[in-house]
Amino acid sequence: MATMKDIAEAAGISIGTVDRIIHNRGRYSEETAELVRKAMKELNYTPNIHARGLKQTKKxxxxxxxxxxxxxxxxxxLVEEGILKAANELASFGNDxxxxxxxxxxxxxxxxxLYMALSSDTEGMLIAACRPDDMRAPLEDTDLPYIFIDTNIPDLxxxxxxIGQDSRQSGILAGKLMSLLISGRASAGQDQYVLVVDPPGSNFHLYNRIEGFRYYMDAVMPEIRLITLKAEVDNESHFHSRLKEFHIKNQALPIGIFAANSSVYYIASFLEKEGDEYRSVPLVGYDIIPGRESxxxxxxxxFxxxxxxxxxxxxxxxxxxxxxxxxxxVSKEVIMPLNIxxxxxxxTFTGYMNG
Structure with missing residues (x-):
């Protein structure tokens, strides 16, 4: 790992001068600062976040x-909290x-x-591309750099x-977890099913999760039917109504339920409200939501x-x-680990709030 001494030798200046430039203190010329930047890049030297503002005069x-x-x-x-944490760290260096x-x-x-962001004086964008069909045309016309989080549009x-999950692989993992949960419940000769809840606003990302889940379940437990229930509104009472209507129509409870996003908490509250028989149905979904860990x-x-x-x-x-x-x-893709x-x-997980 490169040190300040290595930077000083590469730039042909003293360690003290390198230190002043990295920590943005004392007097030095812009020409010297540029030599340090060049040496840092060549040696792949990365200072900590508090040393990243090498004499910035531009906001x-x-x-x-x-x-x-x-x-x-x-x-x-939760996404916004991470953004604000980074924003606070960068604010002292003149970033907004x-x-x-x-x-x-x-x-x-x-x-x-999206058009408001594009028409502002921004230099780059961080975008949650959860509506790819709406975002594609404006983004095809811009020369601004942008990074996607959560959902990808890979061909732009x-x-x-x-930055995000391999959504199909996460669905496959969810399928494996479900198969472990229901393996003792599946009975030969009985018409049993797993309920797949497709949340509102489904996109490429959520579609891949569901497709991965179906792929695994069809391969490992082909005798189990997979029935999709589509929810239209991101609202807890709407989910309860849809689940109630579904049960009245189908009578038999599913032997497992898979939710493709954090709507799993809406489903959990419905099962708890309906009593022990419902609460015992295996349930798999996504994301820790503070305040709903119970x-x-x-x-x-x-899971x-x-x-x-x-x-x-x-x-x-x-x-x-x-x-x-x-x-x-920067890396073209940062695939987040699949934590269970x-x-x-x-x-043990960050974001957990006991009580």
Missing amino acids: HIFSVVLPKREQDGGYWR IRIFPFDRYSSASCINA KQRTAY AIEKGTID ILTQQPEVQGYRGIIMLYDHIVLRKE ITRENIH
């Missing part, structure tokens, strides 16, 4: 296009992060927020990077897969800064 502005924080059970609030929220279930709201030319603690939700939304938001802003301000190369959360380990 850098980045935009974030993100669904409203309360939507999808509060999932986007502006958030343009939109209604994730409204095409007009999404397009309006100006896409700098993507469904995991009580075992109503058996949660988390994609670390706070980390996605934080890393997205830092990568924009590295790419635009420091002119560093249960009642036995939930207390």
